[in-house]
Amino acid sequence: xxxxxxxxxxxxxxxxxxxxxxxxxxxxxxxxxxxxxxxxxxxxxxxxxxxxxxxxxxxxxxxxxxxxxxxxxxxxxxxxxxxxxxxxxxxxxxxxxxxxxxxxxxxx
Numbered sequence: 678x679x680x681x682x683x684x685x686x687x688x689x690x691x692x693x694x695x696x697x698x699x700x701x702x703x704x705x706x707x708x709x710x711x712x713x714x715x716x717x718x719x720x721x722x723x724x725x726x727x728x729x730x731x732x733x734x735x736x737x738x739x740x741x742x743x744x745x746x747x748x749x750x751x752x753x754x755x756x757x758x759x760x761x762x763x764x765x766x767x768x769x770x771x772x773x774x775x776x777x778x779x780x781x782x783x784x785x
Contacts, residue, residue: 682724683731685709687743690734696742699725 680688689705690697697705703721706712712720728734728741735744 681727682706682710682720683727683734686724686728686741687733690741690743696737696740698740702728702741 685706686702689702689709703724706724707717707720729736733744735742
């Protein structure tokens with residue numbers, strides 16, 4: 678049975694006993710799996726997605742690590758403090774609809 682990229686990432690982080698930035702983790706995984714340069718881009722994006730979705734891993738201070746090594750407070754992100762950026766295009770659509778509605782009311 679061959680191991681998946683995230684299984685190998687788990688082994689790499691476990692062996693290293695420390696967190697790693699994505700580039701270093703990817704280099705370790707791709708070299709262990711003998712991923713060719715031609716496949717690297719597509720596999721790297723899939724690896725990042727799988728790593729993000731796998732609950733064994735945590736992204737802390739821009740480095741990846743095994744979630745079990747960290748306290749819950751370190752792993753969970755408080756989304757209430759995040760600031761959302763307004764989408765200018767969405768604002769324009771809303772503004773356009775308001776002016777359209779206003780013109781209808783004037784005609785009546």
